[in-house]
Amino acid sequence: MLFKSAIITLATIGAAVAQRPSNESICDYYTTALLKQNNATNQYTLLTLLVNTVVIGNYTQPNVGVSVPGILSPKGMYNGTKVNLMPYFDGGLASSNNGSKMGVAKNFLDGGAAAPLMKNMPADDKSSNQYKLMTHLYQFFGSLLGCSGVGMTGFSAYSGHASMYEVHKFMVLDPYEVGYFIEQVGLAAASFGVAKTDINAVVGVLESMFDYRCAPKSTAIKSQGLQYQSICSDEKCPLAMNSTCAAQPSLSQPLVANSTLAGGEGSNSTSMSGTPTSSMSSSNSPSSTPNVAVQYTPELTGLFSGALLLLAL
Template identity: 35%
Template sequence: MRPHRHGVLPRLSLLLLSTAQMASAQERGDQSICDFYAAKNYGENNATTQLKLMQGIVAYAYAGGNSMPNGDKDSTGIFNPGQYKGQDVYLRPWFDGSKATSNNNDQAVNIQWLDGGGTAPLVAFMNGSTPTAEIQKGTNQYKLFTHWYYVFGKVYSCSLYKTFLDKSFEPLNPAYVHKYMDLNQTHVGYFIDQLIVASKYYGFSDADSNTLMTAMNAKYNARCLPPIDNSVTSICLAKECPVAVPSPNCAVYNNVKPRGVDASAAATGGGPAPSSSSPSSPDPHSSSSSSSSLSAGAIAGIAIGAAVVLLLAVGMALFFCRRSRKHTETAPSAPGAGPGPGAGPGAEAGAGAVMGSPPPAPMPTPSPAGFPPPQYGYAHKPHEGYHGRHPTDSYISYAPTSPSPGWVEVKPRPEELSAYTPVSPSIGSSPSPYRPEMTQLAEMESPEPPSGWNSTAKPNTSTS
């Protein structure tokens, strides 16, 4: 009788995987994944080789390496049509400006991110035609890729990733960056998978590749991930995305800010709203009895209330009528006022009345966005004001109260991605030809900025 071998192969696979992971860790020692493979691929570990490793992985992941010598057939490229777990995926429309998915000051806009040569400079770098990916400088694509080198340098734990950029920038929340992309688990999974395939092309072991894949999926590919280092990292934001376990925090994603996390929402936490259930059927007997008793009480209350209100109204009318008559008989006549019935309302109102007074100084009309808010003019008395029917004829008193309901306060000009970046007037329409100063507009990570970034003077720029 043959021995029973069910379960032997799974246990053997786990044993081999565990052994491979231990061997990989022992081989790297205390070096990070990036530092180790930079030295392994280019002979030494320094800022130049670390950056070159990131450039190679990013180029291979986005352009695809299935046409390269010894390239992986599964490396179709993030910019090209591909498949993930049997599902067709095509992410290029998120980058070529055909979809309004880029977040510019909380507005979905079309931006062409492939205006620096597209995949051509990436392929030229991979096949050795050029020493680097020579993306045209000054383009959106150049800014995007140089920031990606920095971002993935941190994801891959490059010890010198902060030296990858010659100009510092402010980080944004990944959830804010991807707010309008509506990415699902297949989109994000394909994105991460292409990075892992590219990493293996550069010699990453299966153990190190699996470690990276697990870490990136855990950090980005679920909804309601709790904040990490004062940053909200979920980029899988479509409704069908799985909710993070074991402790989701959906509250912090209700109003994602460009940077940081709402402290109250982070403390509250909480998972997704529970599924709606059928409401319990009300008891018809209790409902009818409550209705009848309420009707009787309501009728009595209405009758008594109406009588009281009527008596008060009659009493007040008599009081003010007698007081007005007495005041008219005893008050001296105003100088120059005609005593006859033809006298105008100003004669009876006296010098202090609003209607008989000249109108106060007009309030200035709203100033254009970007200028100081308007100051309100003074009325003759702090508690009095006059409002004309025409918007240019309105006046308001300078009082410690809010403006009239008819007055629409000027909202300040919305903050740009950076203080010196103009907003395109055609937001949300056709693919935008403008090139905003990108401060991390489309990446996954939200790293801390290099020291001294906030003391660097930023030059003025204008849209091209």
């Protein structure tokens, strides 16, 4: 979905600054506030903007003064600990689950890396791993945020794996890595003017579902029912109440990949800019700003400028 000149405006100041009604989902409320009309297509656009920001950091202007490094920043920091999630995405680690007994290396940046994301697209190539990953993220978070248009024309229902534990188990993520991911979701939401109370609600769901080792089954996608969902499986992760570790055995750390793994996909040299380099190029540079602007009134900016979320385990 390409928006060459997408200008996102607020329907009315009153609709945006009023407290969200308890009977209206976060997705529906902010779709109306930012895109005027609440329909499946606009909901998908909102989730595209949000998730792409989570992945590559700020790329729309303005952003209510909230800095979002993005989960692929090589200089991530969480609670004083350095975090680098890039090797899980660029094939640098044999950490993807393809149904076998050990992880494999897989490049999820094979659809144009950051370039299409900065155009509000999931990838350049619909057959790529990147396209599948990004569209599944839009669908998954659309369901979590209560988008009423999910499953309708313009917003396909989630079609990915039911258990996030199974998807991520070979990554052996620690609490800093999971915490950093959840923090980026909160910061991305804040950058679009989402109220702090709504951010806290979303983060609370993500923490309870993903952040505790051996957590019992829970429901992420209603149609998929109860599944093991926690992605924090390192021994340093806090143990869940009523833990079910026997059903979710601890695994060793993922192997460092090389060119012989996953058909040559293993690599630590692909940046989100698509240029071979040893580190990810900054998504906050002027050259990375697309033809997309989120327009905020002074009243809205003042109201939500303090909506930063700093998580603590």
